Amino acid sequence: MDELKALLNSQADAVEKLAGELRAGLRPAIDNFIGFFHAVDWKEPWLMCLFVFQFALLLTAILTRRNDKAQFSLSILAFCGIYFAERLNNFLRENWRSFSKQNYFDPHGLFLSVFWSGPLLLISMLVVINTLYTLCRLIVKWKRAELRHRAKLVESKLD
Structure with missing residues (x-):
């Protein structure tokens, strides 16, 4: 049972790390879109x-x-x-x-x-x-x- 908990925790950590990387990768694209939106009259x-x-x-x-x-x-x-x-x-x-x-x-x-x-x-x-x-x-x-x-x-x- 302890092995299963350890495996689930490691999977949860991996998913959390991946989500953080995705957020960091999307941030420049979102900033570019907002900049474009404000640049257009x-x-x-x-x-x-x-x-x-x-x-x-x-x-x-x-x-x-x-x-x-x-x-x-x-x-x-x-x-x-x-x-x-x-x-x-x-x-x-x-x-x-x-x-x-x-x-x-x-x-x-x-x-x-x-x-x-x-x-x-x-x-x-x-x-x-x-x-x-x-x-x-x-x-x-x-x-x-x-x-x-x-x-x-x-x-x-x-x-």
Whole structure:
């Protein structure tokens, strides 16, 4: 019994040590995120317009969930926006003085990836999930109709 307690205590110490190392490793990432959050001027008009645009696309995706053509058009629009993100980042990096107080557009495109491509990818995923859900419902409806048809054929043969 004493061996079991010693083993459990050593395991608990190992878990506690690992948790401490994880906390110490995550601390710089959290500090970087907080620094980034405070460095961005969230009241810039172009940034607010970007958020309104993203919200409008999300709302459109939700409201048109039963309209296949609108969902398809929305997904094509989102994929085109993602495809041209690198070119858009380069253009905005060269012309940031005309619309912004500071340059958010680094050569790697991190800012634009997070605030432009990220939401577009989420909206595209919503459209794909909605399409899969619709297809599953359609398959179930088709199978039920097929089973009803087979049942009618069996009934007609019995009569």
